[in-house]
Amino acid sequence: MPAIVKRIFFLSLALILSLTLIGCAGGGLSQEEIDQIVANAVTAAAEIDSGKFDLDMSLTMNVVGGDQPGEGTAVIDTTGAADNLDKEMQMTMNMVTDTPDQGRQEWTMEIYGTGGWMYMKMAIPGQDEQWRKIELTEEVWQQQGQLGQEEIELLTTATKVKYLGSEVVNGTDCYVVEITPSIETLGNLMSQQLQFLAIPLEQFNLPDILKEMSAKEWIAKDSYLLMRAEVYMAIEIRTEDVEGATEADFEKITMDTNMGLIFYDYNQPVSIELPPEALEAEEVTD
Numbered sequence: 001m002p003a004i005v006k007r008i009f010f011l012s013l014a015l016i017l018s019l020t021l022i023g024c025a026g027g028g029l030s031q032e033e034i035d036q037i038v039a040n041a042v043t044a045a046a047e048i049d050s051g052k053f054d055l056d057m058s059l060t061m062n063v064v065g066g067d068q069p070g071e072g073t074a075v076i077d078t079t080g081a082a083d084n085l086d087k088e089m090q091m092t093m094n095m096v097t098d099t100p101d102q103g104r105q106e107w108t109m110e111i112y113g114t115g116g117w118m119y120m121k122m123a124i125p126g127q128d129e130q131w132r133k134i135e136l137t138e139e140v141w142q143q144q145g146q147l148g149q150e151e152i153e154l155l156t157t158a159t160k161v162k163y164l165g166s167e168v169v170n171g172t173d174c175y176v177v178e179i180t181p182s183i184e185t186l187g188n189l190m191s192q193q194l195q196f197l198a199i200p201l202e203q204f205n206l207p208d209i210l211k212e213m214s215a216k217e218w219i220a221k222d223s224y225l226l227m228r229a230e231v232y233m234a235i236e237i238r239t240e241d242v243e244g245a246t247e248a249d250f251e252k253i254t255m256d257t258n259m260g261l262i263f264y265d266y267n268q269p270v271s272i273e274l275p276p277e278a279l280e281a282e283e284v285t286d
Contacts, residue, residue, distance in 0.1 A: 029163040037175055038161060040224035048225070051266045052081040057259040065251025070100035081270045087141050088272040089113040112274050113141070119278040131281035167218060169227040170264060174218040181215065211236050229261040 029037075055078040062071050080091035095107040108123040118136045123129045134140065160180040167176050212234035218227045235255040239245045 034161055034163050034177070037163075037177070037219060037224070041219050041226065044224040045226070049085050049267045050081070050083045050270045051268075052079070052264055052270070054079050054262045054264075055259065057257065059255060059257045061253060061255045063250050063253050065247060066249050068100065069250075072097065072099040074098075081265075081272070083270040083272065087113065087136065088270065090270075090272050110275075112272060112278060114272050114274055117281075119274060119281050121278070131278045132284050133278075133281040134284055164216070166221070169218045169220075170262070172227055173221045174227050175221060177217050177219065179215050179217065181213065209235050209237050209241060223266075225266055226263050228263070229259075231257075231259045233257045 055076070057074075057076040057078075059074045059076075060071065061073070063069050074095060074097045076093060076095045078091060078093040080089065082089040089112070091109075091111045093107075093109040093111075095109075096104065097107065098104045105125045107125065110119075110121045112119045113136050116136050117133045118140060119131055119133045121129055121131045162178040164176040164178055167174055210233065212232070214232045216230045218229070219225070220227050233256075235257070237253045237255075239247050239249070239251060
């Protein structure tokens, strides 16, 4: 797999992970009632003290043209928790990738936010594991640590919210809505996430590469808290979309992604225990 295609593959994983929180609720309500659900969800999200989430995601990427065409896949499962009051968070990500040139590989990442620092360790096949840390500024916390804010922003700025009906999630009766996200909001959220990952969003024009997207959200009827979300995205990248790429690298790259999130244990105590070896983390500024 050419280096530029690898860069697009992992850039796309980062891009997609920055869009994992989107929502919907459903069935036979007036626009006024739907607007009230959205308003109540905003209020509920602002009052969250703590919570946990699980994320499952699968991605299939197909490279057309170039000297190494073929299909690559990635499967990711993530668990996380956040304490908005104490500004502490923890996330563990496991990823399995399968590409034509490197075969099956397993990756892991751990992230902790505590004591005014964000600690990160990524286990990359063939490389030494190393803890790094950055200062947990208010800007970093707003981008990475707050539970439930991105999906609420996507919901409140959606160009369309459609009510689908009612369903029960983990014993909680929920509204189910389908939304059409604002491209501008998606772009802003992606810019925040990719900047943190040192990936320049300006390489892509989002309206050009995002060919299809659907999103559903389950919102608790009693508390208006987000309980579940599902997202599907189809992305298409052509040679001219990537600076420095030529048709010798690829003609077209398509990606299909499915994601599912579950949120739970809202406002329950969260224990963030930093591994002792993380205290030796090297400080980085970017």
